[in-house]
Amino acid sequence: MDRTSPKNERNKATLVGEPRKPIRVKDLAEITGLSVATVSRTFSKPEAVRPKLRQMVLKAAEEFGYYPNPSAQALRLRRTRMIGVLLPTLNYSLYAGMIDGIEGVLTEAGYFVIINSTGFDERKVVERARAMADRGAEAIICAGPLSDRDLSSLLKSRSIPLITTYNYEPEALFASVGFDNVEAASQVAKHLRLLGHRNLAVLLGPTEYHTLHAGLLEGFRKGFESDSEHRILYVSETDYTIACGEEEIDAIIRDYPAVTAVATASDVLAIGVVLRCSKLGIPVPERYSVTGFDDIDLASHSMKPLTTSRIPAAQMGEEAARSLVDYLENGRPIGHVRLETRLVIRTTTGPAYANCE
């Protein structure tokens, strides 16, 4: 039987691989002799169409390679099924783990994730979040804190939920799933204090446009500086690279001889510190106790397994994604989710040598 119609070039046979105009519901309607409504319903509400006809449509769709135009659907349904994800960088295990978690549940639920990495600069985060909203994202996940009022009201006015991960911040402008940043850092610092350390150095990322690191610093202070005997002698904002860890410990060795412990905001920094000490023949933890943060794979598998805080990265991503899906599909309101970190004590922390004097 000849299904082609002289008026319609879309369903003409073409050479394999030759571009042709994609066929539409209308074409499929002509081919099957049914109405566009029935064809459309075959995909959007199959149980509402008689099995016989449904089969016809499906068969023709298969044969002619029909698939509904997503832009038209998006316009009509007001649903893009796109969700934006903002990350400081992909090139750090923690965030990679987070996005893996996010992507898994979102793909499963039939969404697509669009990503942007923004560095540690909240202004860029705001800009990209806006761009995502303008380009049709139905929801946004942001790794790291965010406190822009304008963005908040813009998003609210468009009913686009945004959820932050990493920090648990029940008082914040946006919903959050994460842990208590300050508390986690405080716990690490307390561990160091209890070990007898009195002079601490702290290594973290930029605080200026990223309150994440500011929170960590606050926590380190809170947990360590219990009295005037316990001081943070050195605070440095740097990048999360091994090389930076190495440089920083060099500076500490040179300029702050009283320091006996180094607390960092990232395992990568801590690994740099430990590595450099090894190379210099400086014993860890005997001379320096050092702590990481995040518990990346390497933390437990390096030559000197690292004392660090375990952050449930993938889980944060999954929870955030699940909340969003639940809101989008079922209208369930988005709340704050609090997860726990765990201080894991391994080999890089020990009693302060200065204490033995």
Added chain:
Amino acid sequence: MDRTSPKNERNKATLVGEPRKPIRVKDLAEITGLSVATVSRTFSKPEAVRPKLRQMVLKAAEEFGYYPNPSAQALRLRRTRMIGVLLPTLNYSLYAGMIDGIEGVLTEAGYFVIINSTGFDERKVVERARAMADRGAEAIICAGPLSDRDLSSLLKSRSIPLITTYNYEPEALFASVGFDNVEAASQVAKHLRLLGHRNLAVLLGPTEYHTLHAGLLEGFRKGFESDSEHRILYVSETDYTIACGEEEIDAIIRDYPAVTAVATASDVLAIGVVLRCSKLGIPVPERYSVTGFDDIDLASHSMKPLTTSRIPAAQMGEEAARSLVDYLENGRPIGHVRLETRLVIRTTTGPAYANCE
């Protein structure tokens, strides 16, 4: 002046933060007293609108928070400005670097990137690539080889370019930007052979559904098995984790005493091997020479800097993205791009001890 019209509720004042229907060109036309055509042109072709009117429109747009509906634009213009990226995993430095490169140029050029991670299974890659095409991706970048004829003709019939990264494969079904996989591995193996090694072990990822690793294996064979004196005694397909590297070297120590060199397809595996040897007090490179692949950050910064092949990950991503943009914007055909790897010899390879006997 009262800009609201009783017939149109969209431009009524609302409480800050209260959701309201987004305003459309039509609303802006009513507000300004111009036609929708003029309003639309203000955004799509500003130079075609008299400056005076343009100002009016822009001002009103600003005031009422107008932005063009992206779904409507996509439908009308047949452009989604979305580009799909398929990766085995985000959780490996090489791929993270690649996507960072991709995302940078694509965002710059005004595109959004949608991502999916697929593991090392080409069937899943094919499935996700299809899904991306169905959902409106204008182009696709796939990290790793791909050879599915059906996918190829599907994409061709819809004029969706796909470009693979990692391997340079001028004969392949899809355009590629990458390096000569076989050659790079061969170079490593040759280095080991020249060092006097005769019995090699090879560690790589799954070959079954991923020709990437098959190519590497082929290269190792080609570079090493020059005669019957030089054999690969052990080949294992495993995961890219430190733990797997450790397990594998344990197995080699136990079952293949003749092996004096271990070539891996990933720095992470190599680091596992080296680490395990350190723990066991086995000297590297004296007892085992070991090579990595990729030259991740840690390769040069670990205690024992790794002999490895440097892969230009970010550059591959950038080149691929640039090609695509150039095709999409200017219709410039997409070719194959060949990049070079570089064998970097550090501390984990040396003469075979067996040779000194």
Added chain:
DNA sequence: CTGAAAGCGCTTACAG
């Protein structure tokens, strides 16, 4: 330079 109008491809309320 400006506007009225067609149309991108889809879904669904409505009537049958």
Added chain:
DNA sequence: CTGAAAGCGCTTACAG
């Protein structure tokens, strides 16, 4: 269960 028709919001060829 099925179909004719309206409409999602935009852009642009066409006529003025």
